[in-house]
Amino acid sequence: MNLGAVKAIYRFEMARTWRTLLQSIVSPVVSTSLYFVVFGAAIGSRITQVEGVSYGTFIVPGLVMLSVLTQSITNASFGIYFPKFIGTIYEILSAPVSYFEIVLGYVGAAATKSIILGLIILATAGLFVPLHIHHPVWMLTFLVLTSVTFSLFGFIIGIWADGFEKLQMIPMLIITPLTFLGGSFYSISMLPPNWQTVALFNPVVYLISGFRWSFYEIADVSLSVSMGMTVSFLVICMTVVWWIFRTGYRLKS
Amino acid sequence: MSPIISVSGLSKVYASGFTALKTINLDINRGEIFALLGPNGAGKTTLISIICGITNPSIGQILVDGHDIQRDYRATRSLIGLVPQELHTDAFETVWATVSFSRGLFGKPKNPAHIEKVLKDLSLWDKKDNKIVTLSGGMKRRVMIAKALSHEPQILFLDEPTAGVDVELRKAMWDVVRTLRASGVTIILTTHYIEEAEEMADRVGVINRGEIILVEEKTALMQKLGKKRLKLHLQGKVDALPSSLAAYNLDLAESGKELIYTYDTRSEHTGITSLLGDLRAAGIRFSDLDTTQSSLEEIFVSLVRA
Ligand SMILES: Nc1ncnc2c1ncn2[C@@H]1O[C@H](COP(=O)(O)OP(=O)(O)O)[C@@H](O)[C@H]1O
Ligand SMILES: [Mg+2]
Numbered sequence: 001m002n003l004g005a006v007k008a009i010y011r012f013e014m015a016r017t018w019r020t021l022l023q024s025i026v027s028p029v030v031s032t033s034l035y036f037v038v039f040g041a042a043i044g045s046r047i048t049q050v051e052g053v054s055y056g057t058f059i060v061p062g063l064v065m066l067s068v069l070t071q072s073i074t075n076a077s078f079g080i081y082f083p084k085f086i087g088t089i090y091e092i093l094s095a096p097v098s099y100f101e102i103v104l105g106y107v108g109a110a111a112t113k114s115i116i117l118g119l120i121i122l123a124t125a126g127l128f129v130p131l132h133i134h135h136p137v138w139m140l141t142f143l144v145l146t147s148v149t150f151s152l153f154g155f156i157i158g159i160w161a162d163g164f165e166k167l168q169m170i171p172m173l174i175i176t177p178l179t180f181l182g183g184s185f186y187s188i189s190m191l192p193p194n195w196q197t198v199a200l201f202n203p204v205v206y207l208i209s210g211f212r213w214s215f216y217e218i219a220d221v222s223l224s225v226s227m228g229m230t231v232s233f234l235v236i237c238m239t240v241v242w243w244i245f246r247t248g249y250r251l252k253s
Numbered sequence: 254m255s256p257i258i259s260v261s262g263l264s265k266v267y268a269s270g271f272t273a274l275k276t277i278n279l280d281i282n283r284g285e286i287f288a289l290l291g292p293n294g295a296g297k298t299t300l301i302s303i304i305c306g307i308t309n310p311s312i313g314q315i316l317v318d319g320h321d322i323q324r325d326y327r328a329t330r331s332l333i334g335l336v337p338q339e340l341h342t343d344a345f346e347t348v349w350a351t352v353s354f355s356r357g358l359f360g361k362p363k364n365p366a367h368i369e370k371v372l373k374d375l376s377l378w379d380k381k382d383n384k385i386v387t388l389s390g391g392m393k394r395r396v397m398i399a400k401a402l403s404h405e406p407q408i409l410f411l412d413e414p415t416a417g418v419d420v421e422l423r424k425a426m427w428d429v430v431r432t433l434r435a436s437g438v439t440i441i442l443t444t445h446y447i448e449e450a451e452e453m454a455d456r457v458g459v460i461n462r463g464e465i466i467l468v469e470e471k472t473a474l475m476q477k478l479g480k481k482r483l484k485l486h487l488q489g490k491v492d493a494l495p496s497s498l499a500a501y502n503l504d505l506a507e508s509g510k511e512l513i514y515t516y517d518t519r520s521e522h523t524g525i526t527s528l529l530g531d532l533r534a535a536g537i538r539f540s541d542l543d544t545t546q547s548s549l550e551e552i553f554v555s556l557v558r559a
Pocket of ligand 2: 297298299338
């Protein structure tokens with residue numbers, strides 16, 4: 001195992017984060033605060049309680065997930081797309097590194113950023129509403145699993161994308177809607193029965209449900225289903241990454 | 254000694270269906286400077302990219318120091334430093350950071366003294382804390398060389414290292430290359446400048462349209478180069494050469510109206526004086542004469558056209 005290479009890639013990616021601190025950390029925090037003001041204050045004054053917790057408190061896990069999902073994808077996809085775009089990927093491809101080590105470096109860094117970001121947003125939320133986390137270990141487990149899974153997903157997008165539009169299209173057109181419709185701001189049980197069925201096809205529902213359970217012990221689906229779905233998506237992403245490297249898809253001609 | 258790189262039966266068909274390499278067989282000797290000479294589009298970059306692991310081969314086998322480049326990629330890639338044709342750099346990294354990154358990527362332990370030496374050899378030391386974006390094109394190329402040397406490779410690939418490079422950098426580069434060769438590093442460079450191959454290489458390979466059409470010691474090539482032809486336009490027709498001239502390397506041309514003498518410019522005696530004396534004695538007179546020299550350029554052009 002070429003640990004030196006993993007470290008080199010990881011450090012390189014983390015250095016990129018600090019260079020673009022505003023973009024990577026500050027702007028998600030600002031937008032989360034805005035959600036609190038808009039949803040928490042405006043809607044919260046009408047919907048006072050959801051399943052026994054105040055509305056402002058209820059939306060915290062969803063808001064954290066929203067940022068973690070989008071940032072994981074954005075960071076990881078950029079991380080691998082950029083060297084492809086400017087050509088510096090030649091060095092990675094000609095170095096004595098395995099595919100696993102490359103993924104570990106890039107996805108590890110992207111996931112680290114997402115986890116840090118998730119925790120920062122949580123702390124920010126604490127400024128607006130009282131927070132109580134019932135199961136901190138489960139909370140961290142979901143946070144880490146989601147960050148890793150969606151960083152892997154982002155890595156795949158970054159390899160697949162052959163232009164900046166495609167790079168931005170997936171988070172914009174797929175992830176943001178899925179997250180909004182995935183119960184970030186409401187409980188699935190608040191939907192009409194037909195829509196509840198439709199919602200169960202949305203993978204993000206399971207992530208948010210499990211994550212929210214770790215906070216308040218309220219969930220749309222059972223914990224094991226949430227965990228099962230998250231791990232399944234992780235396995236799917238790992239399989240795709242394995243295939244990409246085995247065939248050299250969009251990396252090697 | 255076994256060759257350090259051995260390419261056998263290699264061909265490359267790109268996804269577009271284009272055959273960039275036909276069947277390449279090529280051995281690179283340990284410690285030599287090998288110049289791969291060929292026009293644009295000949296397949297030089299494709300060949301290098303396959304050896305380095307950037308491009309997949311279609312069929313064929315490549316051994317680097319006895320290791321298969323696909324099965325034992327860690328072993329083979331650890332030995333190789335690559336300076337690609339295009340300038341690919343991370344704009345916002347400093348020179349020091351990007352060169353250290355390369356060393357880390359190759360799994361080598363930190364060695365600031367080595368990196369300092371590489372940067373100094375390439376006159377990059379005073380730029381070590383500069384962001385790459387602030388450097389000129391020539392400086393960026395030096396950075397790419399420094400990256401390739403950061404992990405102390407045994408084999409160095411330089412893909413068109415001097416294309417669009419100023420005289421000063423070219424000189425600096427050749428100094429570095431000579432020092433590396435003296436320390437036992439094998440160097441493979443591609444170029445379409447014949448003088449470059451002539452000046453630097455121990456052996457020259459000519460590639461055209463995906464085929465290696467010649468591999469020769471440079472001295473052997475120079476011997477062909479050193480040959481000169483003296484053409485004598487005769488006053489009358491000569492049907493056969495008299496036996497007194499049999500010792501000379503002579504040919505009759507233009508149905509006996511021209512006499513061609515081929516000789517080696519680098520030998521001490523060209524034999525021209527005695528030839529002219531013997532011609533006079535044999536009663537063969539000429540009205541005019543001229544000499545021509547076949548250059549590597551000509552050899553190259555005739556090979557490539559064929
Ligand atoms: N990715 C690719 N897909 C299809 N054709 C390619 C690709 N890369 C290079 N080629 C073609 O292969 C040939 C050899 O290219 P290259 O190896 O770059 O030549 P050289 O380095 O000798 O100039 C060229 O005709 C080029 O257009
Ligand atoms: Mg080329």
